[in-house]
Amino acid sequence: MRKGTKGNPVLFKLRKKFIALNMVCVMAVIAVSFTAICIFDWKQDVAEVQQAIANSLDNAIDQHERREMHNDRPPGHEFSGNWASTTDANEQNQNSESEPQSESDVGDGDDASSNDDAISHDEAQSGALAPKIGGGQGQTIPVAVYALNAEGSAMNASPAGTANINDEVLETALSRLTPAEDGTGSFSDLGLFFEKRTIGDTTYLAFADANSAAGWKSLALTLVGAAIAALAAFFVISLFFSRWALRPVEQTWRSQRQFIADASHELKTPLTVILADASIALEHPERTVESQRQWIEGIQIEGQRMQGLVEDMLALAKHDTAEVDAQATMGKQQEKLDLAGMAQRAVLQFEAVAFERGVEIDVAESSSAPVFIGGVRGDIERVLGILIDNACKYAEAYGRVVVSAKREGKHAVVQVTNTGTPIPASDLPHIFDRFWRADEARTSGAGGYGLGLSIARSIVEEHGGTLSAQSSAERGTTFTAKFPIKKD
Numbered sequence: 001m002r003k004g005t006k007g008n009p010v011l012f013k014l015r016k017k018f019i020a021l022n023m024v025c026v027m028a029v030i031a032v033s034f035t036a037i038c039i040f041d042w043k044q045d046v047a048e049v050q051q052a053i054a055n056s057l058d059n060a061i062d063q064h065e066r067r068e069m070h071n072d073r074p075p076g077h078e079f080s081g082n083w084a085s086t087t088d089a090n091e092q093n094q095n096s097e098s099e100p101q102s103e104s105d106v107g108d109g110d111d112a113s114s115n116d117d118a119i120s121h122d123e124a125q126s127g128a129l130a131p132k133i134g135g136g137q138g139q140t141i142p143v144a145v146y147a148l149n150a151e152g153s154a155m156n157a158s159p160a161g162t163a164n165i166n167d168e169v170l171e172t173a174l175s176r177l178t179p180a181e182d183g184t185g186s187f188s189d190l191g192l193f194f195e196k197r198t199i200g201d202t203t204y205l206a207f208a209d210a211n212s213a214a215g216w217k218s219l220a221l222t223l224v225g226a227a228i229a230a231l232a233a234f235f236v237i238s239l240f241f242s243r244w245a246l247r248p249v250e251q252t253w254r255s256q257r258q259f260i261a262d263a264s265h266e267l268k269t270p271l272t273v274i275l276a277d278a279s280i281a282l283e284h285p286e287r288t289v290e291s292q293r294q295w296i297e298g299i300q301i302e303g304q305r306m307q308g309l310v311e312d313m314l315a316l317a318k319h320d321t322a323e324v325d326a327q328a329t330m331g332k333q334q335e336k337l338d339l340a341g342m343a344q345r346a347v348l349q350f351e352a353v354a355f356e357r358g359v360e361i362d363v364a365e366s367s368s369a370p371v372f373i374g375g376v377r378g379d380i381e382r383v384l385g386i387l388i389d390n391a392c393k394y395a396e397a398y399g400r401v402v403v404s405a406k407r408e409g410k411h412a413v414v415q416v417t418n419t420g421t422p423i424p425a426s427d428l429p430h431i432f433d434r435f436w437r438a439d440e441a442r443t444s445g446a447g448g449y450g451l452g453l454s455i456a457r458s459i460v461e462e463h464g465g466t467l468s469a470q471s472s473a474e475r476g477t478t479f480t481a482k483f484p485i486k487k488d
Contacts, residue, residue: 011250018245019238026234034223038216045213046193049141050184053195053206056143060157061197061204064147141212146170148178148203157204165192165207177205186210259434263313270302270309277302312451315458336486337380339371339412340405346384347403350392358397359418361388364404371405371412374486375463383459383467384414386452387479391418394477410485411465417478423471431469432457456481 142163147155154174156164165173169190176187177196184195191210196203277295289296347363354361373380384403391401395418402417423431434454453467460467464484471477 008250008253011246011253014249015242015246018242019235022238022241023231023235027231030227030230034220034227037223038220041219042213042216045215049193049208049212050195052141052212053143053184053193053208056145057195057197057204057206060145060147060206061199064157064202141208144207146174146205146207148174148205149201154205163207163209170207173207174205255434263309267306267309270305273302274299274306309451312455315455335374335377337373337375337377339373339380339414339483340367340369342377342380343367343384343403343405343414346381346388349385350388353389354392354401357392357395359392359395359399359401361392361401361403364402364406364415367403367405369406371407372486373412373463373483375483379459379463383456383481386456387414387416387481390452391416391477391479394418394420396420407485408482411482412485414481414483415478417476419476422473423469423477425471428469428471432467 144163144165145157147157149155154170169192173187173190173192173194177194180196182196182198184193186193188210193208193210193213195206197206198204277298281292281295284292344363344367347361351361388401388403395401399419401419402415404413404415404417406413432453434451457467460481460483465482467479467481469477469479
C-alpha cells in the first residue's frame with residue numbers, strides 16, 4: 001500500500017489532502033472547544049471576583065452602620081483617619097457589648113466605655129486581627145473598599161490586612177467613578193474590577209485586581225499543550241488511517257489501469273490486422289474488389305471483433321455505474337420470467353455451435369418445471385448465452401454440456417456444467433476478473449477477451465443474485481447462478 005501510494009502522484013496528493021482536511025477539522029473542533037472552555041472559565045472567574053467585591057461591600061457597609069450606631073461620636077460626624085483597621089476589633093467589642101451587664105457595670109458606664117475605647121485603640125495600633133482562614137470563612141480574593149462622604153473625602157473601609165491600592169491608580173479610578181452611576185465594571189488600563197454603591201450621603205467603592213480573574217490564562221496554556229499533543233497523535237493516526245481509507249481507491253485505480261492496458265492490448269491485434277489488410281489493398285489500386293476480397297473480408301472480420309469488444313466494455317461500464325437507469329431497471333424487473341423455459345431455449349440456440357465443436361449439449365430432466373424470477377429479459381438471456389458459450393468452448397471435443405434450472409428454497413438456480421480440463425484452484429478466484437484468461441485458453445485458440453464472465457456476474461448481481469464456479473476433475477466445471485424467486 002505504501003509503495004503504491006508513493007508511486008502514484010494522484011493517490012499521493014489525495015492522501016495529503018485527506019490528512020490535511022482531517023487535521024483542519026480537528027484543529028477547528030479543538031480551537032472552538034478550548035476557546036469555549038477558556039471563555040467559560042474567565043466568566044466564572046469574573047463572577048467570583050464580582051461576588052467577592054459585593055460581599056466585601058456588604059461587610060464594610062454593615063460594619064460602618066454598626067460603628068455609627070455604637071460610636072460615641074454624634075451622628076453625621078466627619079470621617080477621620082482609616083477606620084478599617086479597627087473593624088475586627090469593633091466586632092469583638094460588639095460581642096462583649098451584647099452580653100448582659102450587671103448593675104455595677106451599668107453604673108460604671110463611663111469607665112466601661114473608656115476601657116472599650118482603650119482596647120479598641122490598642123488593637124488598632126497593633127494592626128487589628130488578621131483575616132480568618134479555614135472553614136470557608138476566609139476571603140480568597142483581596143478587595144479594597146473605600147468610602148466617600150458628601151464632600152468627596154475618601155477613606156479606606158477595607159478589613160485590615162486585605163488589600164490597598166496605589167495612590168495614583170486610586171486617584172484615577174475615583175476621578176472616573178465619582179460622576180458615574182452605581183454599578184459594576186472594570187478598568188482594563190488600571191487592571192481593576194470595581195463596584196460603586198451609594199447609601200444615603202455615603203458612596204462606597206470596592207476594587208479587586210484584574211489578575212484575580214486571570215486564571216483562564218494558565219488554563220489556556222495547559223489546553224494549548226494538550227492540543228499540540230492531541231494534534232501530533234491525531235496526525236500519526238491519520239497517516240495510518242489514510243492508507244486504510246484510500247485502499248479501495250487505490251484498488252479501483254489499479255483495476256482501471258489494468259482494464260485500460262488489457263483493452264488496449266485486445267484492440268491492438270485487430271487494429272494491426274486491419275491496417276495490414278488495408279495497406280496491402282492500397283498497394284494494388286489497379287486490382288478489382290473481387291481480387292482483393294480476402295483483405296476486405298479480413299478488415300470486416302477484425303472490425304466486427306473490435307465492435308464486440310467495445311460493446312462488452314460499454315456493457316461493463318454500464319453495470320459499474322450504480323445510478324445507471326435505476327428507475328427504468330426497477331420497472332423492467334417487474335417482468336415475470338420463466339427461467340427454466342429461457343434456459344431450454346438458450347440450449348436450442350447453441351445446438352449448432354456445440355455440434356460444430358463436437359460437443360454434446362442437453363437440458364437436465366429436473367428443468368421441466370417452470371421457475372419464475374423478476375428481471376430484464378435481455379440481460380438474463382445474455383447471462384445464459386455467456387455461460388453456455390463458455391462451457392462449449394472449454395468442454396473440448398466429444399465433451400458434454402448440461403444445463404439445469406430449478407428452484408432451491410427462495411432462489412431460482414441455473415447451473416451450466418461442462419466436462420474437460422478443470423480450472424486450477426489458483427485460477428478460480430480470478431475467472432470473473434476482466435480480461436483474465438487462463439494461459440491454456442490463450443494458446444488453445446478458444447478466443448474471447450475475458451470479459452464474458454465479468455459481464456455475467458455484473459448482471460446477476462444487479463438482479464440481486466450471485467454467480468459462482470466450482471471445478472474438479474471428477475465433476476467437471478460448474479457455473480451456478482442464483483436469482484431471487486419472483487413473488488406474485
